[in-house]
Amino acid sequence: MGYVTTGSSNSVTNGETLALDIMIAQDEKKAILLMGIFTIENLDTLVAAADLKKLSCELWAKTDDVNKTTTFPVKICEFSYDNNNPGKRIYNFPKGYDDGYTYLIVKIRAAKCTVTTPSTTLQLSFKDKNDPTDPKPLVSLPFTVIAEEAKPEIKLFESDKTVVQRNAPVTLSWDVKGTRYIVREGLEELKSGTDGAGSYTIANIANGDHSYTLEVQMGTVSVTKTILVRALGESKLYSNANPTGAYAAYKIGNFCAGQDAAYLYSLMLKTENNKTQIDHIGYTNTNEGFSDNWHRITLSETEKNKLKPFATAPLLHMKSAGELHGRLFFIGGSYVKPMESANAVAIVTLDAESESRVTVIDNLPWDSRMGHSCAIFPHGDQDKIWMMGGVNEWGAALNDIWVSGDGKVWDNIGLNGSVNPDKTNPVKMPWKVRCLNGIATELDANGSKTALWLGGGFSEIGGTEISDIWKWDKNNWTTITPLIINNNSYLSSGLSFLGKDTIDSTGIFLLGGYQEQENKKKYFYRVTLNNGKYGSNQMDTSAGVDSFATTKDSKIVTAFFKGCLWYMVFTNEGDLGITYSDLFYWVPVATGRTLILT
The missing domain is CATH 2.60.40 (Immunoglobulin-like)
Structure with a gap:
């Protein structure tokens, strides 16, 4: 046997x-x-x-x-x-x-x-x-x-703050297993020691991005981990990312953050002889700081003409494996102009050769619309474009949702996220029909998308405020009660995710504009969650409040980039056309603990 x-x-x-x-x-x-x-x-x-x-x-x-x-x-x-x-x-x-x-x-x-x-x-x-x-x-x-052979291990390496105002203290802490560890910033050794836990405090961190690396050695084997800390100026609104100097002739006409928040992308306009036209695609990345340094992707005249009807449409970015810059999607009609509705998508393939970058996909299954909201959020096992609400070409507000992985094939989804097989009869969501509302994607500590927030807007173009806030989480919409936007009184509404910088923070911020003659107050709130109850805290907007000046025909577009809130405002000025605010960013408060996505 x-x-x-x-x-x-x-x-x-x-x-x-x-x-x-x-x-x-x-x-x-x-x-x-x-x-x-x-x-x-x-x-x-x-x-x-x-x-x-x-x-x-x-x-x-x-x-x-x-x-x-x-x-x-x-x-x-x-x-x-x-x-x-x-x-x-x-x-x-x-x-x-x-x-x-x-x-x-x-x-x-x-x-x-x-x-x-x-x-x-x-x-x-x-x-x-x-x-x-x-x-x-x-x-x-x-x-x-x-x-x-036994291997070294990094059990913990973190900083008590990831986004902080300059000259503030930052403490790094770790817990390791190995014969020796070294903490460095760049090539400069900050601290070294043996097996176990430890910490190191930078008393006055300098302005800019800081990269700290922990190396743990055991025998001939070593492992490393790097964390990022971003030190910024004082907590206020800035506009110094707009083109200046030799590039002052250019104006940011639309923008979005990259799918992985590593880049900002913009549609650059140029004014010559009192005429403003599309000029090129601009982009800037996380390693360049907050400056007017925008790189350029040129567009041919044919491509500019294809994009012209989509210039003020919701703009999103997606990137697949093997792509350097990925694709931009201009989705549907205008953010703010009632007569510019569409059921088409313009796709800009940023890595393609000139003359073949722009593709227009029209006659899509959803209603032609404007004033809608779009976001990148998972559906099934992949990130997709989500398009919600708006008003159709007859002026009727909508409350449907359509999703697409490539901008070409679209599905209508039901109340639990399942695909509706009857595209001719879109499912109505539990929230009220609306347009010009805010939308934001909530992220967890690893940068993964966990929830979608929607709120504010109007019952129709020029209609009444719809001030409730909703959250899509685990295939279900829930209303964020008792929270409403600015006591039902606003001229524009925006939502943005900035990171959970306090224990009770949701990471979601509400912001909106005002016109003094209409007695509509500006607002800028952090949404909190304490013992299961949602609330809000007023943020400081003492600097740069003019950037909140809006009308009922305005749309606030937001993005999360470099640990900061970025936004600009589109306003329909009627016969004068559409005006664009500068691109602004807001630096978090000194105790901010948020995400740095690269």
Whole structure:
């Protein structure tokens, strides 16, 4: 009869906890009925001599029942320590023992493994009463154990703040396993030490982006982890990201953050001879700071003409594997101009050659519309474009949702997120029909999209305020009660995610504009959640409040980039056309703890 140890674990790590499970079976899967003495030898090659007495060695077993279903393991015995041979364990089965098992499992445990060679061999010996041979032969099974070197580990490395005002203190903390650790900023060593936990405080962090790296060494192996801390100016609204100097002739006419928040993209306009036209696509990335340094992707005259009807449409960005910059999507009609509705999408493939960058997909299954909202959010197992609400070409407000992974094929979704097979009869959402509303995507601590927020807007173009706020989470819409936007009094409404910078923060911010002659007050709130109740805190807008000046025909477009809130305002001025505010960003408060996506 033959015996095998198939399915066993044979790998151990020096310096780590020892946990070996050796499974023994008869090669024809017949039951093993143990008799006599079961021995395990050479255990002294696994642990140090001083630790042998504390080593645990047990025999467990399991069997197949009549339905060929394997049972849970049961403990048979614990092997005895041999004073005369510390590396040996034995157990003597009584003569009347008659329990047969299909599988035997030898479990060896110790607090620390110490193997001095790349591998070692244990010797297991027993007799099987079911062996037809008489006298019963001694079964001797060698079992090879492979020793691996212990590896360093970073259990924790974080900063108490990720976005902070300059000259404030920042504390780095860590917990590591290894023989030595080094904390660096760039090539400068800040602190070093040995195994365990530690911390380091930067008393006055300088303005800009800071990269801190923790290296942990053990033998010839090292591991590293890098964290980012962003130190910014004082908490107020800034507009210094707009083109200036030699580029002052250009104006940001539309913008969005990249799908992974690593870039800002813009549609750049140029005014010459009192005429404003599309000029090029601009982009800036997270490594360039808050400046007017925008890179350029040129557009041919044909491409500019294709984009002209979409200039003020909702703009989003998506990027697939293998793409450098990805694609921009101009979706439907205008943010704010009632006569510019559409059921088409313009796709700008940023990595394509000139003359082949812009594709227009028209006659899509959803109603031609304007004043709608769009966001990138998961549907199924991938990020998709979500388009919601707006007003159709007859001026009727909508409350439907359409999703697309490529801007070409669109699905209408139902109340629980399932696809509606009847595209001619779109499902109505539980929230009221609306246009010019705010929308924001909530992220978790890892930057993953977890919820979609929608709120504010108007019952129709020039209509009454719809000040409720809704959240899409786990395939369900819920209303955020009792919170409403600015006591039902506003001229524009915007939502943005900025990061959960306090314990009770949702990371969602509400902002909106005003006109003094209409007695509509500006507002800028952080949405809070405390003991299951939503509330809001007023933020400081003492600097840059003119950027909130809006009308009922305005749309606030927001984005999350570089740990800050970015936004601009589109306003329909009637016969004068559409006006664009500067692109503004707001720096978080000094205690901000938020995301830095790169």
